[in-house]
Amino acid sequence: MQTVTDTLQPETMASVLTGTVNSSLPEQVQEHKAELVFPVFHYALSAPVVEMFMIADSRQTTVKVAVDEAVTMICELKGKRLNGKDEMEVGFYFENAADRARASFVAATLQCLLWLAGPMKLRIPALGLDLEVEFTAPLEEVNQTMHIRHVAYRLMVIERTFDQKLARSLLFFDADVDRISFVYHAIVDRSFVWPFFQAQFPFPANEQSLDILKGADRPSVRRLNVAHYEADVLGKSLPLGRAIVVIENGVIVNIEEIGRELGRLDGREFPVLIKSLTGTATYEFPDAPRLPETKWGKRIEQFLALDGQLDEAIFQTVNRLAALSLADLSEEEKAEVTARPRFE
Amino acid sequence: MRLALDSDVFTDWRYQKPHTMQQIQDYRKRFGRFPRLTAMTVFEARFGFENKIAKSPSVDERLERDRQGMEDLIRLSGVLEIEERTTAIAAYISARLSQSERNRLRADIFIAATSLAHGYGVATRNQRDFELIGQHLPPQRSILHLAIWKP
Numbered sequence: 101m102q103t104v105t106d107t108l109q110p111e112t113m114a115s116v117l118t119g120t121v122n123s124s125l126p127e128q129v130q131e132h133k134a135e136l137v138f139p140v141f142h143y144a145l146s147a148p149v150v151e152m153f154m155i156a157d158s159r160q161t162t163v164k165v166a167v168d169e170a171v172t173m174i175c176e177l178k179g180k181r182l183n184g185k186d187e188m189e190v191g192f193y194f195e196n197a198a199d200r201a202r203a204s205f206v207a208a209t210l211q212c213l214l215w216l217a218g219p220m221k222l223r224i225p226a227l228g229l230d231l232e233v234e235f236t237a238p239l240e241e242v243n244q245t246m247h248i249r250h251v252a253y254r255l256m257v258i259e260r261t262f263d264q265k266l267a268r269s270l271l272f273f274d275a276d277v278d279r280i281s282f283v284y285h286a287i288v289d290r291s292f293v294w295p296f297f298q299a300q301f302p303f304p305a306n307e308q309s310l311d312i313l314k315g316a317d318r319p320s321v322r323r324l325n326v327a328h329y330e331a332d333v334l335g336k337s338l339p340l341g342r343a344i345v346v347i348e349n350g351v352i353v354n355i356e357e358i359g360r361e362l363g364r365l366d367g368r369e370f371p372v373l374i375k376s377l378t379g380t381a382t383y384e385f386p387d388a389p390r391l392p393e394t395k396w397g398k399r400i401e402q403f404l405a406l407d408g409q410l411d412e413a414i415f416q417t418v419n420r421l422a423a424l425s426l427a428d429l430s431e432e433e434k435a436e437v438t439a440r441p442r443f444e
Numbered sequence: 445m446r447l448a449l450d451s452d453v454f455t456d457w458r459y460q461k462p463h464t465m466q467q468i469q470d471y472r473k474r475f476g477r478f479p480r481l482t483a484m485t486v487f488e489a490r491f492g493f494e495n496k497i498a499k500s501p502s503v504d505e506r507l508e509r510d511r512q513g514m515e516d517l518i519r520l521s522g523v524l525e526i527e528e529r530t531t532a533i534a535a536y537i538s539a540r541l542s543q544s545e546r547n548r549l550r551a552d553i554f555i556a557a558t559s560l561a562h563g564y565g566v567a568t569r570n571q572r573d574f575e576l577i578g579q580h581l582p583p584q585r586s587i588l589h590l591a592i593w594k595p
Contacts, residue, residue: 239520243477250476274446274563295445297587379587380445415469418478418520422457424513428506437492437510438455440551 132226134165134175136210140218141409143402145210147173149224163224168206168399170198175222177229190222190233200265201255202400208249209403209410215242216413237417246414251277253404254284256396258333261287261389266334276334283331286340286385296345296381298353301326302369305361313358319377322350329385341387349377445589447471448480448524448559450568451488451551453593458514463595467567479567482558483526484551486518524562526554533557533585540580549573556588565589 132149150172151164159179167173176191192214194207214220215237222231258280259266285292301324303309322345329343352358353373361370395401426434449457456464472478481489493511500507534557538546546553552570556577559566568574571592578588 239516243520247477295589376587379589411469411473415472418517419457419460419465419468421513421517421520423460425458425510425517427513428510433496434459437496437507438458438489439492440451440488441491441495443547443550 132224134163134173135221135223136213137221137223138213138217139221141213141406143213143217143406145399145402149226152227161227163227163229167194167210168203170200170203171196171206171210173210177231188231190231201252201259205249205252205256206399206403208245208252209406211245212242212249212410212414213406215245216410216417239417239421242414243418246410249410251280254280256400257287257391258283258338261391262338264336264338266336279331279333282383283333283338283340286331286383286388287391290386290388291382291384293380293382295379296347296376297379298373298375300371300373303358303372304367304369305364306367307365310362310365313352313362313372316352316355316358319349319351322347322374324374339389340385341389342385344384344386346382346384347374347376348380348382350374350381351377445565445591446475446480446563447567447589447591448482448555448562448564449485449521450555450566450570450574451485452569453567454481454485454489456569456593458517461595464593467591467593471567478521480522480524480562480564481518482524482555484554484558486523488551489514489518524558524564526558527561530554530558530561533560533582536582537577537580541576545576549577553577560585560588565591567591567593569594 132152133146134149135144135146137144145167147165147167149163150166152162154161161177163175163177165173165175172195174193174195178189178191180187180189192211194211196203196207214235219232219234222233223229255266258264282294285294303313324345324347326343326345329340330337331340332338351374353375354371357370358372361368396404426437429437453464457468468479493507493514497504497507497511534553537553537557541549541553552573556566556574560581566574566588568590569592571590574588574590578590581588
């Protein structure tokens, strides 16, 4: 199996608020643990230390922690002298040894925790390390990483359901995200409303089609059965089984062609172009594969349980900017700066 | 459907209207990101500050601070740019409206056209005007999704 090492995020740096660290390393690192505590979120994570090294000249200590099966958190401690005082900086970044959705989800969750969960504590007893740190959230990166986390989870569900490796990159185009979401809804929700402009469906030229396509020129509810629906996600075709597509206010676009083809009644397939006047359709996937019952494991379950707190934290952080954009102004000034320009 | 904010909804958010904040929070949970802004919405929001600053005799630190907050919010939300295909949609719509409608809806036409060109719907309070615009769309982009975010 091919693996790649990919640094997921730029290093996240902060000055240490309080803390101590030994000036020497233990002889072996086996069985040492690192503990990350996020008191505001009432969450703590413990993971094995896999490597430690120290560069005495530059007063730098590096600790590698295996936080999940393919994700290593690298913690760098740097001592420096500032204004005659010894100070310490700590930086975190993550290495992803397998470009799987799970690894992206784990790294993105931890990164978002560091940014959004307030002051955190890092403890490595073997190093005599006990630090309190608070990171300043670089909002654009937090926002992007939260989105990666959201998409990575959906991909995890799809990968697990189809037992396939799909993730190649952490950055997706809108169209990729749409396809991922579509398949995720098919697996998890089974029935959902989705944007629908127009699509082509094959019909045989027979009596049954004649009946179905009766009144083709008028908008009506079009309920279409698709025997085998396949959705393309990141270049792989995923079978979702039988689909029922219900188009409210559906109209048929190629009426003249249909009239000609149906008149033959020779059983040959011809394309029917159906358009939705409301721009949506309800998709039902009664036979789509289901997510296997097996649990994700403790770490992932814990990370999923943090959804609500992370969502609230990012919303409140960004919402503060919205409030700030009028915060210092009188009511009259607010009205003035939010008035739409007039050109006449 | 992914959404871009009309100027009225963006202003409601800045005014911290509870129903708008709730809609934005719900949207973010569903899509994993905040709704986008169209370049025209950003223009209108920036014009408000520039218009005030241009009339001020001296630098007003309060205005600068608030403007910075808005700029951060714009950068974070992401902007849908006005591209060549946007102008084609906007021209199609404009040509099919009356002169007075065209004048009155100039900004909304570009908000709708930009959203359509990028495959987005529009979150607005202004149902009537956007439905009017929605009646004059080109055949290739004949459906404008609207989310009406009113209290």
